[in-house]
Amino acid sequence: MSGFHECELKVKIDNELRTELREMVVKKGYVLTDSRIETDYIMDTPETAFGKNLFRVRDMNNAEGKTILYTIKLKGTSTDFQDYTEYEITPKEDGADILARLIKSVCGVELDESIFKITDVNKALNKLLCEGFIIKRAYQKKREAYSDKDTKVLFDIFPDPVGMFVEIEAGGEENLKSTVEKLGLMNxxxxxxxxxxxxxxTTAGNNRLMFK
Structure with a gap:
């Protein structure tokens, strides 16, 4: 497994704009690749050693079932958009050794690679808590993912009061900018x-945001 560069920008939207954009991305050739509920658990040490980097355990639930995605994001240099090098695997994929090595280099905690083979999110979280991690933040969203060969357009709905966003993900800054222009979001x-x-x-520091 090698890390991939990810550039992200978001726009707050309402129902009307969401409908318009969903129709537009289909006309532009994007394909709906998934519709799911995601529960993200942001892990850290009590000393917040990850800083602007990120260690995330994501529980994904769609029509085909549930799976877990383990992710490490290393912060890049841009301040104009979210700029990361990202490493992620499901329990069935290779790369557990790389995630364990990255975690050790960022926060000094040495994890057994078998943690990243756990398929039950509660067991995974309990294991990480026993290793000294904390759940820094937990939140849910409903996500629709549309993709073309270069970029993803994600429609995300959060519990109130956060609301709805469209997120654009691209592998580089130029693709990110061109997609913003293609979707007419420049203004x-x-x-x-x-x-x-x-x-x-938005929630005055609330670290848990779940659908009721």
Missing amino acids: CPLESRNYGQIIRE
């Missing part, structure tokens, strides 16, 4: 904060 207030920052600032 919209582009959101460069990540979802953790948005949730924290």
